[in-house]
Amino acid sequence: MAACAVALYGQTPQVNAGAALLEDFSKRVAAYAAIHKKARAEVHPLKPTANPEAIEKYEHHLAHRIRELRKNFVQGAIFTPEIGAEFGRLIKQAMQGATGPRVQASLKHAEPVRLPALHVGSSYPEHVPLQSTPPSVLANLPKLPPEVEYRVVGNALVLRDVDANLIVDFIRNVIP
């Protein structure tokens, strides 16, 4: 009982701090999603089309408008150092125990990619494959709105705008 109380007492502040950081992250992501939605409304949402050029233009125009609307398109605007550290903890947690080797194998299996450099606000290069993000990692990270997704790029975790194909933010060296 006493040991349990100590354990709980010991964990509570970290859990609360973690929850607060994730709440902060969600707010930052929601703010980005609002910009995305505004930009998308301005460039007109894309409907399925047989014209690939229309898809290309949509992606390009959407990315351009988001860049114009977003003032603080800098690394760390969403993944602040504190939030980044919390994500590091969550990813490490997702790869603990028996899950670890499985996730590592999946990362290897997924055709690991290396980008010469990551730049917030730039497009994810079309010739570079999208490395899949292991489901066990995704299950342990905060849920995202449909406008963005998590992508593993080498040892970095990237927040990517799905339709605009933009690198919204990233954390370096967070994937063990």
Add this chain to the structure above:
Amino acid sequence: MSFRKFAVLLFGFLGVAAALDLKLPKDDKSVRFAIIGDNGTGEKRQYDVADQMVKWHDAFPFDFALMLGDNIYGGKTAADFKLKFEDPYKKLMDSGVKFYASLGNHDDSNERYYKPFNMDGKRYYSFKKGNVTFFALDSTYMSPDQLQWIDDQLKSSDATWKICYFHHPLYSDGKFHGPDLDLRRRLEPIFLRDGVKVVFTGHEHVYERLRPQKGINYFVLGNSGELRVHNLRKSRDTAKGFDTDCGFGLIEISGTQMYYQIVSRTGATIDSGSIDLGANAPASASASAP
């Protein structure tokens, strides 16, 4: 028409018919389709496979084709779509064949807006043909939302056949990638619980049919354009493998039987056989005709 011309045409037809050793029964009202994976290179091998598909389509008129991902490699301009999809499959599309794509790691998620891929703007989706429901998944991003979606969809489906297809294989003896163990851990329990019997995947640039794993039949076909020669390390789980040329698959589903024939770039039959749901068929199987 002169006798000579008639004879040339006749022997030409017989020659093609003889070369195409169709193993599929062509039952009335069966569901017929093709499968291709890792096809979108725009290179000669893709075109050869596409030409072969046209030949076989004459003998086995399939209505649609499943795409197992890596639909468009490299650039994604209009010229790329033309070179890597529209041109090679023009004859098939002109014949009314529809393509249903899933996304691979070389695809842009915005391909979901490309109408000829029939994804209706969705990264994962389902559609029904006769007594079969197909579930196209995005294995590059298996989020909790998608896992919940596939579980709900499979549970609520009363189809005789529930077929899932996506890019990354849960089982594979390919040397380059191997199986995606984390994906398997998440998807396999759902497939087992919800009655999936057949799974098609790509990613490995070879062909492999695995012995049923916990009752599920896995096909890996990632060589409809790309190819990794001698990249299959066959194991006791390998029922059939082929890693020396490109190919595609032809499938026919008739009642509780699924027939398959895998064809190489040169038209040779690599693998063929059937899967019988038998005692595992759901109650709705008796009313299987579309």
